[in-house]
Amino acid sequence: MLGGECGVQEREGTVAHHGFTRREFLRWAVAATAATEFNRLFIPKLSAAIEQAVKEYPLIWMQTSACSGCSVSVINTIHPSIKNVILDQILPGYQLYLDYHSTLMAATGKLSTDTALETASKYKGKYIYIVEGAIPTQSDGMYGTLGEENGKPVTMLTWVERLAPDAMAILAVGTCAAYGGVAGAKPNPSGARGIGDVLAALKVSTPVINIPGCPCHPDWFIGTVARVLLYGLPKPKEVDEDGRLKIYYGKTVHNRCINRDYLDEGVFASKFGEPGCLLELGCKGPFTNADCPVRQWNSGVNWCISANAPCLGCTEPGFPDAHSPLYQRR
């Protein structure tokens, strides 16, 4: 079942029944944006696509001890565009239903958290549960709460206990969700932990894929989701010992760095803004597994080392503590 077909799900039980259905909206949105050459070219294809049966996957995206940076990063996706991801299809023939995402959803208050519970019970074993942020575990999780029931706040830890067991898969988006990250940095006053640790303690065996990064790169997220939708869960050999897909995290930043020529020539930057290999300014490229040198960031306009800024090692379980002081050679 894992990663397999969910089939077309009939959506019902919603509060509002006015205006567009998703398909009407898409048809209309295509027309509304038809002013550009690009869209005109693609209208026939899109129109054909929306008539076909589409596999639909409910998604619960829960922000826990987080800064929202991973959400803000993921919406920077270009292929597919975020419009495709939210409103259309993440892959041709595959739709995500963003049933719960507290920053984007229209609903607020209890109406919003009820939606998450409804999705979990209705689509048992079929929904994708995305966790963005670490889980506060100190004092029974009281350092982080989300909504209340019977006058008592519901902890994020409780939400994980409720939503994790019946998910098809859990995606830990960002280094906080995967390993604790900055939220779990020493002395970690809230006891913030990565979802893998928390599930182990709760004895929940739902598969978890880590997509670390501070923030998570949109391509890493989209690619991991596509892996699950198209081919099911990754095989053990495709995942490294830190639970990440090797296609994104299989080589070090250092091995593919644009500053290798400086290293070979022994040219090291000794102060900010100076050209040279950044090792003496604390670059953690040798200890960091990520494809930033070839993928780059923000539609490929730049990345840390290209801006003469040392790699902080933000995709690693040791970020930030094992990499501190950030600007000193390890």
Place this chain on the structure above:
Amino acid sequence: MKTQVTVDPLTRIEGHLRVDAMVEDGVVVEAHAGGTLYRGFEQILVGRDPLDAVQLTQRFCGVCPTAHAVASSQCLDNAMGIMPPDNGRTIRNLIQGANYIQSHILHFYHLAALDFVRGPEFPPFIPRYEADYRLPKATSDEIISHYVQALQIRLKAHEMSAVFSGKMPHCASVVPGGVTVTPTVDKVTTFLWRLKELRDFITNVYVPDVLTIAEVYRDYGEIGPGCKNMLSYGAFDLDNEPAVIRRKRFFPMARLQNGKLLSVDPSKITEDVSASWYKSASHLPPASGATLPDPAKPAGYTWLKAPRYDNTVYEVGPLARAAIANASAGNSAHAKLISDSLTQLRMTPDNLNSVMGRHLCRAIETKMVADAMADWVLQIKLEQPVATTFSLPDTAAGYGLWDASRGALGHWISIKNKKIERYQAVVPTTWNASPRDDAGHPGAIEQALIGAPVKDPANPFALARIVRSFDPCIACAIHLLTPSGKLLSQTRVI
């Protein structure tokens, strides 16, 4: 009869927030706002290398990391007695300016607009509180199409920021002394082209959409007035004057109390904790502030501290910057854009103190910043230095005051043995969403909620509209929060 209305979680804001309001005869008579997450950044920063603060404090918030990067760098610049060279100053402005645009467009279309515009019939647009959608269908549909367009256009603003910052969110190139990035002609070119697209969108789509909604929801030009005292630290340095209070800024540092334009003395800022869950002393200035949590404190009802300027409640953010521009001498471009918009809406400057006023001021300053950046980017001097060198002192103290897109942001550091001895940040949302202070005065959002109409306690959309007009960023604010919520439930009165 009084009814308690609780909205928890209040969605479509950054972070985790709840609002409790007491409603009597269909009107809010008392309100409390509080965050529901604790991360303990101040504790995490103690003992670390001071340079690391610039990176770690960005992780307060993924929507506005640039503001923390700049405030933290300026805090260290101040502690070390250095100033960035012209290029460093300009490039920091560009990184921050691009993120103002990104943040404001995201806030209006993707966080706030669904309060006024009915979205399509699938998640995340449903379920929703179904009430008070007043726009004609054609107009509503058009604004929803702009919601989609805005998703794409805001990422270009992020790209502009990344051109000079390395990546976004969490910029890599901002450091004490300036920036690390080497400016090149292709960076300037790619920045200018993206800026052109954004300026078109802001002028021809964003600002007109806000005016359209403001025209239809005219009553929201009066709802949610708030405390009407305004504070701005100013933003975008235009010279290299070391003293921040004398530095020329694109948005000036100033405050407005009872309609009077006054200067800012940073020593008058204190944080009260009598209504907050802290056992540390109340009314301390941030430079000597302490953050000792006490979740069982009986008088506490929230986890934010209450920052005050000279014992007075202030609102911060785009409205504060606009009100200060309006009250300043001379007919500035900022003031003119505001007065033109008010004329078009047949409104007065007092209408700015409202839900619609905040949205309008946010849109107008987006245009201000975008237009100005076209000049700033051409002030970059290729092959000139981007950073000043420094050596970290054994002992030092400093502060950085800078307006984030959401308002006044202050960072305070003290360094001992080349390590962080103390770090305190007072962020915009701590000002706006602050609790009662020692004198019992409610915070800015709590005041703005008073008088809000709530006809149906099961559907309190006016409360959400008011809170969202402040663009709260709880991830920023909750670095000061402590856990629990137990007492909140005890204080419920129905």
